[in-house]
Amino acid sequence: MIAIVDYGMGNLFSIYNALDRVGAGPRIVRDPEALSGADAIVVPGVGAFGSCMDQLRRFEASLRQALDEGVPMLGICVGMQVLFEESEESPGVKGLGWIAGNVVRLPEGVMIPQMGWNSLTIKRHVEMLDGISDGDMFYFVHSYYGQPIDQSVIAATTEHGIEVTAAVAKDNLFATQFHPEKSGAKGLKILENFVRSTRC
Amino acid sequence: MLARRIIPCLDCDLQVPGGRVVKGIEFKQIRYAGVPWELAAKYYEDGADEIVFLDITASHERRETMTSVIKKTSESAFVPLAVGGGIKSVEEARVVFNAGADKITVNTSALKRPELISEISDKYGNQAVVLAIDAKRRYELEEGREVVETPEGPCWFECSFYGGREFTGIDAIAWARKAVTLGAGEILLTSMDRDGTYDGFDIPLTGAVAKRVRIPVIASGGCASPEHMLEVFQKTDASAALAASIFHFGEWNIRNVKTYLKERGVNVRI
Helix, strand or coil: CEEEECCCCCCCHHHHHHHHHCCCCEEEECCHHHHCCCCEEEECCCCCHHHHHHHHHHHHHHHHHHHHCCCCEEEECHHHHCCCCEECCCCCCCCCCCCCEEEEECCCCCCCCEEEEEECEECCCCHHHCCCCCCCEEEEEECEEEEECCHHHEEEEEEECEEEEEEEEECCEEEECCCHHHCHHHHHHHHHHHHHCCCC | CCCEEEEEEEEEECCCCCCEEEEEECCEEEEEEECHHHHHHHHHHHCCCCEEEEECCCCCCHHHHHHHHHHHHHCCCCCCEEEECCCCCHHHHHHHHHCCCCEEEECHHHHHCCHHHHHHHHHHCHHHEEEEEEEEEECCCCCCCCCECCCCCCEEEEEEECCCCEEEEEEHHHHHHHHHHHCCCEEEEEECCCCCCCCCCCHHHHHHHHHHCCCCEEEECCCCCHHHHHHHHHHCCCCEEEECHHHHCCCCCHHHHHHHHHHCCCCECC
16 A cells, blocks of 8 residues: 555645556555555655644654655655755754755745756666656756755756755655656656555 | 746636536637546647646536536646636635645736735745736826837736726736735736737737746737747747647647747757
C-alpha cells in the first residue's frame, strides 16, 4: 500500500489520481499509526513551511521509523522543504532535519513564486529519474528552495535566476521541488519509478 | 528558464447535464465544442501546459456540475487546472479547490469586492489566484489613465465585467497593479477588442501589462493561428498564451503549435 500522508494541508486529489493512474492503489492516511504497514509513503505539501511543520509534527516519529526501516519515501514541494533543518519562510520552526541544510528564498529580481514549467539538469542519476533526461520539463510552484550542505544529495537542479535544487535523493528518501503529479507524462514516469521501488 | 505556456480554454455551459464546452463569436453564433472532461483529456494528451475552465452559465444549480467536471478532468489530465466563473467567496473557492482545481480565476466578484483576492490568496497562496481582466480600448483619453501607444493611436483600457456585458470605468492596468498588491499570482488578460475576431492578440495591451506587473500574464483574445502565438511571445513578456477556437475547431492542435513555436526559437515544453 502506498500511503499519502494527509496532515490537513490542501487537497490530495491530484497526487491520489496520479498514483492511481500509474497503478499504485494509493491510500490517504490521516493517522500516524496507519503508516506502519505502508510499502511507500508520499509526503505532499502546500502552504507555508511553518504551518506544514505544525501539522506534520504528529507524523514525525512514524515517518522516521518508516524511513529507518527502508520504506521508500517521496516528498513533494513543501513536502521536500520540510526535510531540511529550517526555512527562511518560518524562522524558528524546526523542520524534520533529515537533510542537512536550510531552505532559503529565491533571489530578488526573479519572478516569485517561480510558477510554470522549467527544465531539469540531472546531477546524479538515481532510480527515481529513470526515463528522465536533461532538459525535460516539470511544473514548479514555489518561492523557497532547499540548499543541502552535502551537495551529493542533489539529484537534479533547475535554473531560475540561479541554480535551484529541484530533486534530492538520500538512501530511500527522494523529494522533488516540482510537482510530478502536475507534470504530465514525465511526472507520471517519476511516480511510476517510485511505485516500482516499493518492496511489494 | 521558465517555458512559455500554451493553455487551451474551455468555456463551459453547465445548464445541460454533464456540461458542454461552447465557444461564442462576439456573443453570437454559439458553437458546441464537446464534453468538458473529454476535451480536457484530449488537450492534456496533446501537450497542454495547463487547462482553464470558465463557467459561463448564469444559473445557480451549476456548482455540482462544475464539481463533477473538475473531478473527472483531474482523473485524466495531469497538468494544472484553473477554474473560474462566478466564484464570490473563499467558501465557494474551497469547493472548487477540493474538487481538484489548482487555481481559481476571479473577475467580476473581485472588481466588486477586491478583498476577495486577498481572502483566497491568504488561505491558498498567491499562486492559486488568477485575476481575469477583460479589457477594452478607450481612445478618449482622461486624466489619470494609464495610456498605451498603439498603431491605432494612444488609448487606455477599461475593465469590463459580467462577461463583457457591462463596463466599470476602472483602468485595467491600474487594476492589474492593485491586484498584485492584494495577492493575485497571475493575470489572465483578455482583449475584448480582439476576442472572437481571429485578428491576433492585442500586443500593446499584453506588452504594457506584462511590463508593469511582476507576475505571469496570460495573453488571451483573438488567437487564430500559431503565428499569433509567436507574435505575442516575440513582442511581449507574456508567460502564456490562451486560446479556445483554434484548438476546438481549427486545424491546429497543441502539439503542432508547440513544434511551430519551438522551431522559431520560443522556449516551450514539447
